[in-house]
Amino acid sequence: MAATRxxxxxxxxxxxxxxxxxxxxxxxxxxxxxxxxxxxxLTQFVNxxxxxxxxxxxxxxxxxxxKVAVAVKRARHLxxxxxxxxxxx
Amino acid sequence: xxxxxxxxxxxxxxxxDEIEATSKSYQxxxxxxxxxxxxxxxxxxxxxxxxxxRRSSGVYYCVEFNGDKGGIxxxxxxxxxxxxxxxxxxxxxxxxxxxxxxxxxRAGKIGTVKKKEExxxxxxxxxxxxxxxxxxxxxxxxxxxxxxxTPAPAAKPAPxxxxxxxxxxxxxxxxxxxxxxx
Numbered sequence: 001m002a003a004t005r006x007x008x009x010x011x012x013x014x015x016x017x018x019x020x021x022x023x024x025x026x027x028x029x030x031x032x033x034x035x036x037x038x039x040x041x042l043t044q045f046v047n048x049x050x051x052x053x054x055x056x057x058x059x060x061x062x063x064x065x066x067k068v069a070v071a072v073k074r075a076r077h078l079x080x081x082x083x084x085x086x087x088x089x
Numbered sequence: 090x091x092x093x094x095x096x097x098x099x100x101x102x103x104x105x106d107e108i109e110a111t112s113k114s115y116q117x118x119x120x121x122x123x124x125x126x127x128x129x130x131x132x133x134x135x136x137x138x139x140x141x142x143r144r145s146s147g148v149y150y151c152v153e154f155n156g157d158k159g160g161i162x163x164x165x166x167x168x169x170x171x172x173x174x175x176x177x178x179x180x181x182x183x184x185x186x187x188x189x190x191x192x193x194x195r196a197g198k199i200g201t202v203k204k205k206e207e208x209x210x211x212x213x214x215x216x217x218x219x220x221x222x223x224x225x226x227x228x229x230x231x232x233x234x235x236x237x238x239t240p241a242p243a244a245k246p247a248p249x250x251x252x253x254x255x256x257x258x259x260x261x262x263x264x265x266x267x268x269x270x271x
Contacts, residue, residue, distance in 0.1 A: 032186035032189075032190070033184075033186040033187045033189070033190035035190065035194075036179075036181075037096065037132070037151065039138075074179060074181070076138075077177065077179055078096060078098065078149075078177055078179055079098070079137040079138045079139055079141055079147070079177060080135075080138060081138050082138040082139050083138075083139065085138075
């Protein structure tokens, strides 16, 4: 007797684990300007070594990813963010 | 008419008056060149992310000003570069969104709104990562551990489970096949 799919009882909910679609937060919340003097905000876009995260991870649109990159670089110049580090977050 | 913003770091070893005098001298330099100062933000003593000139902290100033065509910028930057009291500086031309952002920030609109969003994003991101970890790791492990222990009740009763996705079927099929063999 072969069990059909309707008859199978799962031990865990098989619907768990779906990925939410990434989105660009700047477009969603209508943020037009990225402040380089706000290192707390910019740390969301770097990893724990202080490297800028790629778009495929942050989900930013190209337009705002470029602006984020510029803002991070300006913050680094002003020593608000480190160029190289460990355990930033 | 363009709006500019110059941020500079003053040596913290100087006395308070000297620091004030330094920023005042640049404000004078700007206002003497037919430029209007919009706002001076003393961001205060901050810890540097990396040492500059063997200093680990600095006093940050941010001066916003309006100017024609930016003829003043090279003069001002030359003065900043020659000044030993200045550790770093950065001049930026603001676009219309930057101007609006700074106005909103002064009015106190940005700080609160932005922080809320930051927190929301942080929570959301943390939650999703946690869920992914907790969902992806134990899910494949569980059936393998549990099903051999209780093979008969898992396969036999089977009251119609709603919407079983395709991805989960191979595991389940393997499990049922195993129980049938037994």
